[in-house]
Amino acid sequence: MNNKQQINRLRDNAELAWAAYGYFHFANPNYDFNKDEIDKERLKHFRDIKRDELIKQNPNTTDQELQNTYPTHTDILNMEYKHFRDEKTGKLKDSFFDDKLFDGDFTPTQAKNFFEHYELLEYCPNTDSGFSATLFKDTKADSKDSEYILSFRGTEFKLEQIQDLLNDYYIGTNNSDMNRVIEQYFDMLLFYEETLKPLLQEKGIAKINVIGHSLGGYLAQLFALSYPSIINEVYTYNTSLESKSVA
Incomplete structure (x- = not known):
């Protein structure tokens, strides 16, 4: 992959991380x-x-x-x-x-182009813990392993989403303490096991990409550590490193 292709891939995945806030x-x-x-x-x-x-x-x-x-x-x-x-x-x-x-936050043209490129398959709105994620399908993917993308929403700076800010503080100060894993982690597992896993198995999908920004990037790493056998690539933006085994 040349430099231009790498930059385009980082840009596209950043846009997918951004879209998870929808x-x-x-x-x-x-x-x-x-x-x-x-x-x-x-x-x-x-x-x-x-x-x-x-x-x-x-x-x-x-x-x-x-x-x-x-x-x-x-x-x-x-x-x-x-x-x-x-x-x-x-x-x-x-x-x-x-x-x-x-x-x-997308321009009108950007939003239009995004959904001409990607199909939204499954969406988990905010749970009580504040967890949210979206499964997209890349209709122009160059390989089957990169066709499906799970994007995790990051921190919402809203008064009613104070739990997100608390989670960010916890990650930044105690991210090695896996005995006190954040509540959103369990909602992530539930979303995958009950909704995504049956869908992916039905479609015969063996690998997916996972993406996230900020708190979503931390969750993407936790997901990769929890389900390493189905991970194709991990992209995180402006987040802390959960484990060197993800890098």
């Missing part, structure tokens, strides 16, 4: 937006944004069609839907203390 459950039409007031507002706000676009495309768009409009995976990553807008002023509500719409 709240993809909002793209599931079966998700109950009414169970939470802020989620209910998210769907309403998104439909308000989409209304003008849909009517411009088709002036005969009905109210029923608008009610059947849900965010796509591309919308979730698209920074155009990162923040709510103030209904009176039209300004973005983008302070640290404001609730986010979908909190995506």
Whole structure:
């Protein structure tokens, strides 16, 4: 592999680590937006944004069609839907203390290109411990072993995700103490054993890549140590080294 190919591979995997921060459950039409007031507002706000676009495309768009409009995976990553807008002023509500719409950070073109390249197969939204991960399929992979990628979400800097910050502190100060492994590790094992393992076995997949940024990178290393026989490659970004055996 030449330098350009190495750089492109690092870039692509960094993008996959970045995509793991997406709240993809909002793209599931079966998700109950009414169970939470802020989620209910998210769907309403998104439909308000989409209304003008849909009517411009088709002036005969009905109210029923608008009610059947849900965010796509591309919308979730698209920074155009990162923040709510103030209904009176039209300004973005983008302070640290404001609730986010979908909190995506990809440009519109980047988000579109990403989901033309990758297919989202499985997604684990935040558990009580804060664990979240996504299984992607690379539709343009150059080998079967690099076709499936498990990407772990990193630290979320939100007040309600204080557990992430505590986990980061623990990793940074006690990362050799495996007797006190973080709760997210057990949720990771559960996600793999109950959801991913049966899927990979059904598809005859023997190897996968694992990726993560920050806390997600630490979890990627723990996953590689826990399931070494299925690991093709490990990519981590801005994280601590769990074990020299991963390097």
